[in-house]
Amino acid sequence: MDQHNNSTKDEMDQVALTIGKILQIGVIISAIIMLFGLILMLIDGDGGYANNYFPTNFSEVAFGLLTLKPYAVMMAGVFGLILTPVLRVVVSIYSFYKEKDFLYVTITTIVLIILMICFVFGVKG
């Protein structure tokens, strides 16, 4: 019994470490993009758009990135940051699968599905 508990804990540590690494990379990349955009804004003295406008959809952000508009770069970083918790859920599913914990593969998949429903519901609402 004790041994069983220990191996569960060890596997857990492995899972946590993998997730931690992926997450760390995601957060650091988003932070670097945000910081780069912020520095651009401070150098340029504005966000690159007239009337303090800022981009709020993918195509506007993408076009703004091509011309390195500060607000577009900043919004890209913000969107990356928003995605990191979702990424965490996705990676958790994979990690639980790898350690053959199908109960938690199911539980975490349910969480992801509910998140998707929230997302669709929110976009419509």
Place this chain on the structure above:
Amino acid sequence: MVNFVILMVVIGFFAGIAGSILGIGGGMIITPILTLAMGVNIKYAIGASIIAVIATSSGATIAYLNDQVLNLRVAMFLEIATSLGALSGAILTGVLNPRYLYILFGLLLLFSSYNMIKKLRGRKDPTNKKSNDKLAEKLKLNSSYFDKVSMAKVDYQVQNIPGGLAVMYGAGIASGLLGIGSGAFKVIAMDTVMRMPLKPSTSTSNLMMGVTAAASATVYFFNGSIKPQIAVPLALGILVGSVLGSRIMQHLTAKTIRLMFIPILLYIGIEMLVKGVF
């Protein structure tokens, strides 16, 4: 503009330290600072504070995960209840009068701070090794963490899972409908209801609130509530603060964390009551 950016980074830095230690997102604190002290429009203040929640969560969990304080199984299992709550909260918008919810949740917070004060005066934080909750065993929720104050591994068991699920569902409704206060409820569900030790409770809450906030943050992103010039410097400050805060947290005793947590609970509870009554 430079001054504003520096101010945002500094506010974020301190909010990040506090939020990661206490397991809360700080929306109830950042929103009034932005609106009252800085004159930011409420719409952008809420957008910035939802990004603040995610930044606190991400910064804290990348630090915590390496140190194995949080409980990933508890987080994912309870997240079902929280996200379902958030979904029902969103559906119930316009049906339920937020007024009663503010009063209900405000009272709940005040009651919890009373409970926490009682716990403060009690013995050391109990680890209740004896309780053998069948459901907790089945769901493999019992775990352990390394406490950096006592320099020892602390085994703990979880109990009253249905109660924890119920409070988590309520926390979800609060964040879906009112957009705030879910971190505090998550800590209460784990610490007070499920009798998890305080440190795994706050760090697990940090992980969960990011996941819950991500769903609503996409909505705020596309409807233009997230102003980059406010959210970005705030988020950068918070990221640094929360990585630091979660390191500090591990060297604090549960009692110290509780001492910091009680006034915040009282503050949020009173603020919610005021919103409900007036």
